Amino acid sequence: MTAHLPLPACCPDLTLHWPLPETLSGVVLISGSFDPQQLAPSDWSLCNIEPPASIQRSVAKRQAEFLAGRLCARQALQQLDRRLYVPAIGEDRAPVWPADVCGSITHSTGWAAAIVAPRTHWRGLGLDAESLLSHERASRLAGEILTADELARLQQLPEEQLALCVTLTFSIKEALFKALYPLVGKRFYFEDAQVLDWSIDGRVRLGLLCDLSEQWQHGAVLQGQFCLHDDHLLSLVAVAA
Numbered sequence: 339m340t341a342h343l344p345l346p347a348c349c350p351d352l353t354l355h356w357p358l359p360e361t362l363s364g365v366v367l368i369s370g371s372f373d374p375q376q377l378a379p380s381d382w383s384l385c386n387i388e389p390p391a392s393i394q395r396s397v398a399k400r401q402a403e404f405l406a407g408r409l410c411a412r413q414a415l416q417q418l419d420r421r422l423y424v425p426a427i428g429e430d431r432a433p434v435w436p437a438d439v440c441g442s443i444t445h446s447t448g449w450a451a452a453i454v455a456p457r458t459h460w461r462g463l464g465l466d467a468e469s470l471l472s473h474e475r476a477s478r479l480a481g482e483i484l485t486a487d488e489l490a491r492l493q494q495l496p497e498e499q500l501a502l503c504v505t506l507t508f509s510i511k512e513a514l515f516k517a518l519y520p521l522v523g524k525r526f527y528f529e530d531a532q533v534l535d536w537s538i539d540g541r542v543r544l545g546l547l548c549d550l551s552e553q554w555q556h557g558a559v560l561q562g563q564f565c566l567h568d569d570h571l572l573s574l575v576a577v578a579a
Contacts, residue, residue, distance in 0.1 A: 343413070346381035348373050349406040349450070352413045357567045358574055359540035364459035365576070368414040369451035372406035374398040385409060390427050403450065407443040410452035415439065418454050432519065442466075442516045446570050453574070462577035464517030467570045468509040473497075476504035483508050485532045485547070499538075502571070507533050509573040510542050510562050517560075517575040522550040540564050544575070 345352065349372040356367055377398050382389055385405065393404045411433065412424050418439070425433035425441070435441045441454035442465040453465045471479065477500065480492060484507055492503055511528055519525065530548040542562035549555045562575040 343416075344384050345409065346376070346378065346384055346405070348376035348378070348381060348402050349409055352410060354413075354417060357565050357572060358563050359565060360563050362455070362460070362576055365453060365455040365463070366414045366417045367451060367453045367465075368410045368417065369449065370406060370410055371449055372402050372445075373448065374402035377402045377405070381405060387412075387424050392427075403445040406450035407445050407452060410450050411441060411443050411454070414441070414452045414454040418456070430519075432516075440520070442513075444572075449568070449570055451572070455576075457579060459579055460576055461579050462517040462521050462575075464513035464515065464573075464575040466509045466512040466516065466573045467567075468505055468512075468573075470566070470569060470571055471501045471505045471508075473501045476501040479508075480504050483511075483528055485529060488532050503536075505571050506536060506542070506564055506573065509571050510536075510544060510564060510575065513562060513573040513575040514544055514560065517577050518550060518554060521577065522554055524550050526550060534559065536564075542573075 349370050352368050352370040354368055387408055393401055408424050415421050415423050425435055428434045433443055438457055439454055440457055440460055440463050442463045443452045444465045444467045446467040447469050453463050495503055511531055514531055526548055531544055531546050534543040534545050536542040540563050544560045544562055546556055546558045560575060564573045
């Protein structure tokens with residue numbers, strides 16, 4: 339699907355699709371490629387999007403990421419219920435969504451996406467995209483990203499799945515944070531959750547290792563999903579209403 343609103347040369351096409359293995363009712367996902375080298379100062383006025391001061395001061399790569407992510411978010415909301423809305427940046431740096439909508443924005447190298455849904459269906463959505471790590475980089479980062487239990491399970495995997503497992507663990511925990519932070523208002527980190535198990539068909543189970551709220555306590559289990567999309571790994575955690 340091509341957006342009806344003007345799009346800049348740095349992000350010329352937006353697509354409505356669902357690359358993840360399990361479809362979710364009422365959820366809209368929009369993505370698009372972007373090229374920071376094509377970013378022009380006039381793109382902001384063309385798209386009728388006002389960049390925050392912090393973005394105006396940033397490098398072209400960060401500006402293009404922000405613009406592409408907001409274009410995806412605006413198109414997703416328009417697809418959802420025809421409203422025209424661009425999420426601002428909150429004091430905590432998270433996107434500010436309409437009160438009746440939950441959503442998430444992500445970007446990786448040259449690619450951005452946004453996901454939205456009505457709160458009558460979903461309380462929290464966390465979407466994350468990461469470039470797939472090389473085997474060498476994954477080996478170096480495993481000790482920083484994985485818990486002791488996750489590292490033990492990593493040793494039992496076939497060698498060719500190491501990079502995928504480490505990338506997935508990083509990405510799905512980012513998605514978990516995006517899904518839960520708006521609900522609990524409390525920051526947590528890689529060591530505060532762990533992947534309990536995952537399957538090559540894109541299913542993931544996560545467990546909390548800390549208390550975040552009365553509902554979300556140590557031992558709570560959440561479901562996630564992931565897919566490989568071009569050279570990115572896309573992860574999603576959704577909390578039902």
